Each structure stands twice: as structure tokens, then as C-alpha cells.
Amino acid sequence: MKQSLSYHNRYFRVKQNSDTGELEPGLIFHYQQVGSVLTCRYHGGKVVQGQLIGTVDEEGTIDMRYHQVLQSGELQTGTCISRPQFNDHGNLELHESWQWTSGSMEAGSSILEEVLGILPGRLKMGLVVIRTEQLDSLKDQYEGLGIKFQYHRHGKGPFHYAAEIGELVFEIYPTNSSNPKPDSSTRLGFSIDKTSDRLAALPALGWEKCAERKEKSGAITYIFRDLDGRKVELYDCEILPKNETN
DSSP: OBOSOOOTTEEEEEEEEOTTOOOOTTOEEEEEEETTEEEEEEEETTEEEEEEEEEEOTTOOEEEEEEEEETTSOEEEEEEEEEEEEOTTSOEEEEEEEEESSTTOOEEEEEEEEEOSOOSSSOOOOEEEEEESOHHHHHHHHHTTTOOOEEEOOTTSOOEEEEEETTEEEEEEEOOSSSOSOOTTOOEEEEEOTTSSHHHHGGGGTOEEEEEEEOTTSOEEEEEEOTTOOEEEEEESSOOOTTOBO
16 A cells, blocks of 8 residues: 655654643654554653554554553553644644543543654754845745744844744844845755645745756655745655555
């Protein structure tokens, strides 16, 4: 069976959870997937250690079983059905319906949201800054990718736009006397949902399509140029590599 959505090496965090659940908002899951089999270890908050295993169907729905040990020493087990949905910003969420199979035997629901920009291991990139003479227009361009900015200032520094992409802070600063020209040679890359209408809407925001490249995995990389001439690679986040079949 060929999968249409892969969770391999993707990170998700708890966005909301029922009162009957033990997972606290912000807890991170790092999913691994081989074929249709998904696994994960997790810990944080009340959970000393937890594990889950499940199968992924053609629609991306996960049928999983989990067990975890709490700081109190209690061992808990449960089942969960997790369904993928893309929110209004084009970001992937998992809407879950779960049931304890131990203890209270209560049921509940939760939502996980994908966290972008996390690198495996201890090394993590935390900040990317670009400069432009077209501050508002460039901000509008990148918001077309689903990035949401806030107008920001550090102390007496210049006003600029800042956005959080997972654990990465992405900032757009105006040029100044020390940096009089846009850094147009900087190359960026983002994963987006191509099945939304984002790609079709980009030219109206001033994005210039340069090329598209088909990877060995079967995924497609779209290369666009922003207002300052930076090349930005947009990755199709839905296509599973062809060799990940069951």
C-alpha cells in the first residue's frame, strides 16, 4: 500500500488536550515512520517516559497504541485515532480521539500541531535575518507562504518584522548604512502544503517562479524569487518518497 502522507522525522507538539489527558501543551513528539509503521518516544511534564506505535493508512490517519509512566509511578495505556488536517495557514495538525485502556478508562480528544525548523540532535538553528528596502511588501510576500509576522523592535533598534517558525525566529529588517543593500544572495527553503492554493497565489504577490525540480524521492521542489531576488525553495510536504511503500 502506497502512503500519500509521511510523518517520518517530523515534529509535533501538543496544542490542546482534554482535561482527562496527561499530556501538557508544548510537549514535543518526534515521529519516525518506515512504510506504514509509525513509532515515537516522548517525555515531559508529568510523563517520565512514553512510547507509541501505530499504522498509517492511505489518507494519513494513524491508528496507534501508547503506554507511558508518570512521575507518580503509574503506568498508563491507551488507544488513539489521529487524523491529519491542514489549518487556515496551511500548517499540518493532527486531530486525535483517544481512549484510556487502564485506570479511569475515560476518553478524550487533543490536537497536535507540526513544529517546523527543528533539527535532529542538539544543534538547532534559532535565527534567520534578511534585509530589504521594501519592508512591508516583502513581509506580505512571505506571509503568502503561511508565515505570520509581528511588527517588532529590540530596545532602541530598528523596527522590523519577526515570525516564529517552530523554534526558528525569522526576521525581516530594513537596510541601513552598515547594510545598504538587500542580501539577495541568501537562499531560503520552506515546506508548504501545495494542495492549498498557495502556489497559484504567489505570482500575484510578486513571487517569480524560476524552476521546479523533481527529487529522487518523488517530491517536487519549486524555486521562486522574491522581490529582492533571493531564491526560495518550496518543498512539497505531502509526497512520500517512492520507496516508502508497504
